[in-house]
Amino acid sequence: MAHWREQKRERTRNALREAAFRLFAEHGYEDTTVARIAAEAGVSHMTFFRYFPSKEDVVLRDDYDPVLEELIRAQPPEKPPLRRVRDAVMSAVPAVYAQERQALLLRSRLLLATPALRSRMGESLNGSQTAFERGLSDPAETDTPPLAARVVASACVAALTTAITAWVEEGGTGDLPALMDQAFDALESLGVPDA
Template sequence: MDQRTRTRRRNRAAIQEAALRLFQRQGYEATTVAQIAREAGVSHMTFFRCFPTKEDVVLQDEYDPMLEELVREQPATLPAVERIHRATLVGLGRVYEHNREALLDRSRLLLSIPALRSRVGENLASASTAFERGLTPPETTHPTLEVRAVAAACSAALSAAVIAWVDTDGEGELPELVDRAFLALRASSPGHHRS
């Protein structure tokens, strides 16, 4: 990873952390981009280089490339849903312990702010695409319909788990809810269907 990429990642993380602090302190609507940039110690221009809009500070994350890679690392002999299930739990394990509260705060914002909620579909599509890419062999140009369907179902299962987590105000643990959602999905699909 080159210096520019490291700096960009550091700036993105600082901006997201500052934004979440301000959103909690004074509310999402009352917080301006200028305030977020000031709190993060970056310029206005740096903010917009990292995030096109205030909404994107909450919507964007670095998880999709990680999920794609983790799905690809699972044994190809496993059913597609199981490959995604395992990969998602591994990925969640990497970020959950240190970022539980930030994840919960972001998820709450996504589901409670109308401007953000209207864009939740983008997040679903983004996770679905990461799953598709992870399941599709590198030499293949386009995912099959079966792969697309499995990826969409899995991103919906992940979303259902996050919604259930927010609905209980983080009472349970997200990895456990994700596991349950995927187990329900796997139970409803015959074991002989592999993609």
């Protein structure tokens, strides 16, 4: 029964997100209301707020961070930390990109171009950095990751953010996974420290 409820919650969350992005693309972020998103998804506006605290959170919330944390943790510990993050990210990104390219592009454009979202973008980036730090750390250290893990995580988030920004600036015409790979190449050429 609990499993069924969780599946229903996930379906509703996805329906709200899909409706929001469809409306953002058609009418713009500012002109799309929470009530309109809820109606498009077939739920009440109160239901919307059970899933997302605000309209901004539809865009800011990143469901990939917990997955990336686990993928990093699953990498062989003898690999250098930067390589662990790179291999984890690059094992997941191509499939997500193939399935959700347009949604990723719209989300990224919104984050970079909408003042209300841009001002809160640090929250989303902090979530990714924390996921990377936790994935690189011993489970006993996840509350206070070592400095080196924090540095590697921060550098990786900066590199990936730069790749995504370049992709958006190109109008999404480039290949995002290839840009991310180039960003990781640039980091590795700098000799980012091992944790």
